[in-house]
Amino acid sequence: MSSRSEAAAPLRAAAPERRLRYVEALNEAVAQEMARDPRVFIFGLDVDDHKGIQGSTVGLQQRFGRDRVFNTPLSEDAMTGVAIGAAMAGMRPIHVHIRMDFLMLCMNQLVNMAAKAHYMYGGAVKVPLVVRSMIGKSWGQGAQHSQGLHAMFMHVPGLKVVAPSNAHDAKGCLIAAIRDDNPVIFVEHRLLYGTEAAVPEVPYATPFGQARIMGRGDDITIVGISNMAVECLRARELLSAAGIAAEIIDPISLVPLDIETIAASARRTGRLLVVDNAWMTCGASAEIVARVLERLGTRALQSVGRMGFAPTTCPTTPALEREFYPNPATIAERAHLLVRPDAPAWRPAAEDAALAYQLQFRGPF
Amino acid sequence: MAPQGDVPLQGNVDVDAGTLERLYRGLRRIRRVEEEVARLYPSDKIKSPVHLSIGQEAIAVGVCDPLRADDVVAPTYRGHAAYLAKGGDLNGMMAELYGKVGGCARGKGGSMHLIGMERFILGASAVVGTTIPLALGFALALKREGKGRIAVAFFGDGATEEGVFYESLNFAALHRLPLLFVCENNFFAIHTPLEKRWATDRLCERVATYDIPTTKISDGDVIKIHAWTTESAAALRTGAGPRFLECHAWRWREHVGPGEDYDAGYRARADLAAWQQNDPVERIGGRIAAPVRAAVDAAIEREIADAVAFAEASPFPDAEELTAHVFAE
Ligand SMILES: Cc1ncc(C[n+]2csc(CCOP(=O)(O)OP(=O)(O)O)c2C)c(N)n1
Numbered sequence: 001m002s003s004r005s006e007a008a009a010p011l012r013a014a015a016p017e018r019r020l021r022y023v024e025a026l027n028e029a030v031a032q033e034m035a036r037d038p039r040v041f042i043f044g045l046d047v048d049d050h051k052g053i054q055g056s057t058v059g060l061q062q063r064f065g066r067d068r069v070f071n072t073p074l075s076e077d078a079m080t081g082v083a084i085g086a087a088m089a090g091m092r093p094i095h096v097h098i099r100m101d102f103l104m105l106c107m108n109q110l111v112n113m114a115a116k117a118h119y120m121y122g123g124a125v126k127v128p129l130v131v132r133s134m135i136g137k138s139w140g141q142g143a144q145h146s147q148g149l150h151a152m153f154m155h156v157p158g159l160k161v162v163a164p165s166n167a168h169d170a171k172g173c174l175i176a177a178i179r180d181d182n183p184v185i186f187v188e189h190r191l192l193y194g195t196e197a198a199v200p201e202v203p204y205a206t207p208f209g210q211a212r213i214m215g216r217g218d219d220i221t222i223v224g225i226s227n228m229a230v231e232c233l234r235a236r237e238l239l240s241a242a243g244i245a246a247e248i249i250d251p252i253s254l255v256p257l258d259i260e261t262i263a264a265s266a267r268r269t270g271r272l273l274v275v276d277n278a279w280m281t282c283g284a285s286a287e288i289v290a291r292v293l294e295r296l297g298t299r300a301l302q303s304v305g306r307m308g309f310a311p312t313t314c315p316t317t318p319a320l321e322r323e324f325y326p327n328p329a330t331i332a333e334r335a336h337l338l339v340r341p342d343a344p345a346w347r348p349a350a351e352d353a354a355l356a357y358q359l360q361f362r363g364p365f
Numbered sequence: 366m367a368p369q370g371d372v373p374l375q376g377n378v379d380v381d382a383g384t385l386e387r388l389y390r391g392l393r394r395i396r397r398v399e400e401e402v403a404r405l406y407p408s409d410k411i412k413s414p415v416h417l418s419i420g421q422e423a424i425a426v427g428v429c430d431p432l433r434a435d436d437v438v439a440p441t442y443r444g445h446a447a448y449l450a451k452g453g454d455l456n457g458m459m460a461e462l463y464g465k466v467g468g469c470a471r472g473k474g475g476s477m478h479l480i481g482m483e484r485f486i487l488g489a490s491a492v493v494g495t496t497i498p499l500a501l502g503f504a505l506a507l508k509r510e511g512k513g514r515i516a517v518a519f520f521g522d523g524a525t526e527e528g529v530f531y532e533s534l535n536f537a538a539l540h541r542l543p544l545l546f547v548c549e550n551n552f553f554a555i556h557t558p559l560e561k562r563w564a565t566d567r568l569c570e571r572v573a574t575y576d577i578p579t580t581k582i583s584d585g586d587v588i589k590i591h592a593w594t595t596e597s598a599a600a601l602r603t604g605a606g607p608r609f610l611e612c613h614a615w616r617w618r619e620h621v622g623p624g625e626d627y628d629a630g631y632r633a634r635a636d637l638a639a640w641q642q643n644d645p646v647e648r649i650g651g652r653i654a655a656p657v658r659a660a661v662d663a664a665i666e667r668e669i670a671d672a673v674a675f676a677e678a679s680p681f682p683d684a685e686e687l688t689a690h691v692f693a694e
Contacts, residue, residue: 049556050629073526073562074493074554101492105527140413140464140475144491312688316413316475317464319681 020199025167029174044096076105097133115158142316148278163187165229167197172206189227209256217245220271234328234356329353391426403623412464413475418446420617425450427590439500442477453481459676467679494527504544513602523554541606615640
């Protein structure tokens with residue numbers, strides 16, 4: 001267990017590198033699994049329209065037919081129950097939501113049935129269900145189209161929660177989720193959809209419970225969740241200008257959580273910063289910090305910090321929305337403070353912070 | 366799906382000259398505001414996704430005109446029309462779209478969350494169907510208050526697929542609450558037609574099983590909508606239970622955003638043309654004396670220009686607004 005970080009080795013074969021966008025990787029994962037296993041089907045609002053969930057479901061209905069790829073009425077609560085029932089009946093449903101916020105309509109079925117059925121019925125049934133949903137951001141998405149609610153699902157035993165940050169892991173995690181015999185909450189982020197990475201053409205499963213070290217460094221361990229993994233990589237570039245080497249870890253899956261890799265890194269660097277694409281209270285960042293400290297003891301680290309959404313509702317106005325999210329500059333600034341608490345305050349130059357957004361991180365992962 | 370005939374309305378279905386002028390002004394004002402929003406949109410000054418009401422104005426105007434000022438309405442995220450028709454402040458709406466502190470939600474809510482409590486306009490939700498039971502809660506409070514006020518819930522055809530819709534119908538009928546359910550049936554939920562979502566199109570019949578009187582108006586006639594509301598509101602004020610209206614309408618533009626999307630192939634431009642021939646703005650406008658109409662139009666243009674200027678001039682919220690209003694003080 002202790003050398004799990006070695007799982008970061010590239011999964012790709014020797015074949016020439018092929019790049020896909022995140023949405024294309026999702027699409028390919030579903031197509032390959034549907035071709036492999038006739039029990040797999042995908043449904044949800046808007047999966048078969050011309051936009052096809054930003055392209056992630058485009059072409060699937062033409063290829064696999066209306067019985068296996070279909071739209072639904074606006075009935076999230078019932079449709080979630082349908083998915084759970086079908087899963088118990090031996091099928092392998094993928095239920096798609098264009099926003100994570102809409103999962104609030106599915107909560108009873110997910111929390112009271114999907115999460116518990118296997119246990120509550122003494123192992124008599126299984127719920128091999130994938131629930132895909134997207135976290136929105138910017139262009140005025142606002143209060144009800146921007147929430148990262150993964151912690152609510154992490155809280156409940158019986159649900160797996162994954163939040164891949166790049167196209168490679170998106171494909172691998174979706175395949176793993178489809179093959180998993182448990183309900184998996186699959187967390188996507190709108191701003192990741194256009195990002196490219198090296199994605200092998202062959203089907204492959206990215207194992208849950210294995211974090212990925214995205215960049216090595218000795219001065220501080222920074223854990224970035226979902227889109228924040230990318231923001232942390234940008235912060236890492238900014239920090240390197242100040243002579244700070246940050247190690248960036250993407251947990252990929254939050255339940256199960258690879259705490260060994262994170263704790264081993266934090267023990268080595270002596271500093272830990274967790275940056276979530278969500279609020280902090282009772283959140284993934286709280287969980288990760290608590291587990292690392294429980295494991296290492298409270299004296300093992302020199303400094304610990306967390307960042308996430310401001311403790312408020314997401315405003316639409318860009319004047320406030322800017323302040324709502326951590327960004328590469330604020331992450332770098334915070335990391336600098338954790339590494340050099342006695343140094344004069346530092347923040348990256350505005351031009352550098354702007355340039356950080358042009359960085360593309362394409363793997364191979 | 367076999368189309369169903371309209372349920373005939375009782376009594377006179379025309380209006381006097383003053384009402385006609387008000388209806389025209391209401392229709393034209395919403396149309397022009399929405400067109401202005403669409404025109405401004407590419408400038409990126411509007412910091413909010415917009416679900417325009419163009420083509421659906423008659424429902425908001427026909428329903429809101431007969432209401433009392435202290436009646437309550439619950440619009441949807443496609444709510445510019447209902448907000449304006451119920452007397453919502455245009456400056457506050459425009460500034461809200463701009464994300465400015467002078468907006469009706471101080472720039473924090475945007476187009477999908479317009480609110481005007483001073484005019485009894487409830488805040489809109491971006492989660493479909495969510496405000497139907499909220500309107501019902503207001504109806505409960507209004508019944509208890511006993512002053513004859515009523516509430517109106519606006520919602521789309523898509524919202525009728527949510528369980529909360531049927532739960533609300535049942536509760537409203539059970540308690541004879543003073544609520545008008547107004548379904549704006551534009552045949553599509555985003556790009557998905559009714560045929561893929563409804564087992565039958567007999568919505569009114571479904572609702573009628575709760576012993577709720579239902580009416581369907583399928584030609585978008587603002588005068589019929591006005592007549593239905595006048596009669597229904599009067600009945601509700603004296604203790605009649607809830608009523609239900611299904612209005613057909615055509616969303617002229619794309620689901621969200623300023624443009625058209627007929628090239629996407631999910632609906633035909635020919636259908637738009639048919640509805641445009643029957644455009645209530647022109648139909649009602651044609652019945653108004655030309656000089657009167659010109660004066661109304663000119664006043665609307667001035668009001669819109671003022672609202673845009675107001676939005677431009679209003680500042681963005683200060684940083685401390687970020688965490689203001691999380692809890693009530
Ligand atoms: C509960 C919920 N599910 C899905 C969505 C995504 N969505 C936004 S608008 C819309 C269509 C709603 O159609 P309808 O109620 O007919 O209203 P219209 O947009 O046509 O006015 C959908 C599915 C949502 N906002 N809320």
